[in-house]
Amino acid sequence: MKTTNSIQYEHSSLRLSERKLGVQYTNEASVFSVWSPPAVGMEVLLFEQGQEHPSVYRMIKDKDDVWSTTIEGNQAGKGYLLRVHHAGGIIHDVVDPYATAVEVNGTRGAIIDLSATHPEDWHNDQRPALEHPLDAVIYELHVRDFSIDPDSGIVNRGGYKAFTESGCRDRQGNPVGIDHLQELGVTHVHLMPIYDFSTVDESGDQRTFGSLKAYNWGYDPLNYNAPEGSYASDPTHPAVRITELKEMVASLHRQGMRVIMDVVYNHVVDAGSSAFEKLVPGYYFRLDEQGNYSNGSGTGNEMATEKPMVRKFIIDSVMHWAKEYHLDGFRFDLMGLVDTTTIRLLTEQLRQEIDPHILVYGEPWTAMDTPLTEQTLKGSQKGMGFAVFNDTLRDAIKGDTDGTGKGYATGERGVEGEIAEGMMGSIHSFTDGPEETINYTTVHDNLNLWDKVTRTMGIWDALGFPEFDHSQPLKEDWVEKAVKAADPYRLMDSWQLLDNEAVRRCLLANGIVLLSQGIPLIQAGDELLRSKFGDHNSYHSGDWVNAIRWENKARFRQVFDYYRGLISLRRSHPAFRLRSREDIERHMTLLQGSQEVVAFLLKEHAGGDDWAQIAIISNGSPSEQEVTLPQPHGEWRVVVKDGVAGTAILEQLTGHQISVPHLSMMVLYDSGLTCG
Structure with a gap:
């Protein structure tokens, strides 16, 4: 799709860095503000609960190109849209990009009193102590994966509230759920997207195990400043998802764990239908040389993060999440598509206003070509206060991401130098210090560790792994049948677990990660030998592929204890967490x-x-x-x-x-x- 309007609107945007946009609510009135220089008219459409015909309120534009209006009275509980008028009689009804609450499926913004969404004792919520970012041990997980297993013993399976349930045990008495995380000893829980995303129907039954319609990773942003509703017990009431997410954060904090949010400010699925584009055509999205929307993510159109009002939106957004939800860090998807200046500025603001040890890190690459000149790539983080994923060490440890290519832990010779450099915090390659590298072997993308190791060993056929294509098994009609026909542990003698070659290679791989200088990250379930049955891109494969199988904790307890022991060793001894290149x-x-x-x-x-x-x-x-x-x-x-x-x-x-x-x-x- 092409756009013809490339006006930059710098005359107003440079004056708006401190101005609040969106809805400012009080009991007495609600003030609406939206930036749209090219609009010739703007209105707020206000919807009473259960009503489809809105009241219409005219907005006025000021010298900064901000349209605003004040609606007197307590408007809490009402939905709203923005109606923008452009020259030529073009009219769009859009969700406010700054909306902090939304109705089911994010189709309308919602006006709520955010202070009324606080859980009991929220004002006493404390960030767990963290002396230095290098003291972090990060655990990446998907909210639904963590508790949807029917054998988990968790009542509120698949949602935010699962993290508020303590005392859950498997049949052998092993802690599961949040108690499992506390027992493991991780310091940070990195949550895959929890903002409102577009591909799950929130009005459906979210608790049914195996429902493909209820599943997605969430890298398809819809409303950046409101929580996802499919993880809430009642997504039809805008406040519920907010309260339950806060309860989740408070519960993790009480257990001594900080919370990191996965953010996707680099792209939207379709710029043409985005509220950003309809409010300010030609401004919010990056264009290629032909004037088409650029797609450096490979999955949607790039946000033009280098422009002042896009940068303002991103910084405003992370500050909202950090302040309102007490979040302790942000992981940036495809950070190569976000300009380094924006990452540096938001990191500085978070550290100054929220917490000096808040974590900011991301993927220092793009998926496709981009016209962005100031890409945040490996090395551009030097001295900037944020970290990047260390794909050099990752590949040296395991080999390629999805194929049979090998690394040090999977049988490749001659890569000892790359392993040594990574274990030293990559200080002689792309970092100024160890706090700038996130060391890992696998995350949600690509083959997880068990499946990668077994692939390099050439035993997939013996394990009965299906062949997947975009989350669909090629030789079976449905995922459940394909998964049940496979057994990831078929060749394992459980009585000699630690002698198994695949187990030893997995422990070696993440052992390197946990004992290297830098910040370690492990994927949820590695400590349970989690398998996804060979699905390397399980973003909507559903629970049969993605769910954490809690029965494996008892089965592979020795593996769990090894991870727990390494984490305890790392956290107990500062030698594994040296603070600088010089040290x-x-x-x-x-x-x-x-x-x-x-x-x-x-x-x-x-x-x-x-x-x-x-x-x-x-x-x-x-x-x-x-x-x-x-x-x-x-x-x-x-x-x-x-x-x-x-x-x-x-x-x-x-x-x-x-x-x-x-x-x-x-x-x-x-x-x-x-x-x-």
């Missing part, structure tokens, strides 16, 4: 980076650690390897070995020749005290 260069020495072994020494009480020396050894070889360590003051004490991890001493070794089991990590320390 890493001073205290971290590469002992070996060859023959499929990567071994480091953290020395001289690194980071103020109680342990004088810490050896971190990864062995990507299918055979045991001998590694030479410095002579300890007394004995090397082993805390991670052969799928067992934590801070407790597993064994004590004299001398400095260490045998490291195949496909595993080993961590040893020397307290610096002389035995005697």
Whole structure:
């Protein structure tokens, strides 16, 4: 689609950085404000509950091209639209882009008293303490995936309220739900999109397991400033989704976890039908050389984030979420499509006005070509206060994202140098310091870890994995049948779980992530050997593919305990969280980076650690390897070995020749005290 109007409207936009747009509500009156320089008329359409014929209120434009009107009286509970008139008799009725509450399916904005949506004791909600961003351990999850499993024991399955239920256990007594997260020890829960998105019908039954109509990842923004209704117990009442999301945040905070929101300001699904385009044609979206909407995301039209009013909208939006919902961080989808200036400015404002340790990070790439010149790519974050995903370390660990290509943990030789550089926080490649890298192996995109490992091993056929094409199994009529015919763990002997090759490779992969300098992130379910049955793009595959299977916690308890042990080790010892490039260069020495072994020494009480020396050894070889360590003051004490991890001493070794089991990590320390 083309647009002919490319007016920039700089004459008014530069004066509006501090001005509030949208609806400002009080009990006495509601003030409506919307920016639209080209409009020749503007009205508010106000809908009483249950009424389809609105009252119409005329708006007046001021010198800043802001149309506004004040409607006296308490308007809470009413819906509203904006009617914009353009030259030539063109009229559009649109949802206010600044709407902070919406009716079911986001078809109208809603006027509510946000203070009335606060849960009990919301004013006492506290962000859990975080001394430094490098103390974070991030867990990425999808709200519905986390609790929709019928065996979860959770009453409010699939929604926000599931995170308010504590005391849930599986049949063997293992904690599930929010108690599982607390037991695991993560510090941050990264929520996939929770703003109002367009592809799920909120009026349908959301609680039915397996309903494809109730499922989507949510990377198709509809209303950026209002919560998604399909995760609410009653999406027909605009306030309910707001209250329940706040309850979710408060519950996670009480359990000691901060909350990160996945945001998609880089694109909308269709610019032509967007309220932004209808209010200010030719302004909010990026155009290519032919004058067409640019599609650098591959899934929709790019927002022109470099323009002042687009930048203002994005900054206003993240500040709204941080203030109103007490959110603790933001992950930017396809951050390469968002100009670096915008990311820098919003990071600075969040740190100054909300919390000095709020997290901002994202994907430093685009999906397709873009005309944006100031792309936020890997390296552009240097010294800016935000972080980027480390795809270099990711690929070195596992290989390509969806194919049979291998990495260090999946059988590739000769990549020890890339692993070593990543474990040092990538300070000699694209970062100024370790706080700028998010280390990970997999997230929601592409094959998850178990499926990637089993693919590189060539055992998919033996596991019965179906072949998917856009969430549809090619050889079956329906997803449930294809999933039930497969068994991701068919070749596993549960009595010898930690001897299984695929298990060892998975633990090695995320062991590297959790013991590297930088900020680690794991995908929900990695600690339960989660499988998506080979579906590499499960954005609307539904629950049969995506749900967390809580029965696997008891089945793979040793795997969970390994993740928990590594997280506890990391959080207990500052040597694994060095604060700067200088600290890493001073205290971290590469002992070996060859023959499929990567071994480091953290020395001289690194980071103020109680342990004088810490050896971190990864062995990507299918055979045991001998590694030479410095002579300890007394004995090397082993805390991670052969799928067992934590801070407790597993064994004590004299001398400095260490045998490291195949496909595993080993961590040893020397307290610096002389035995005697």
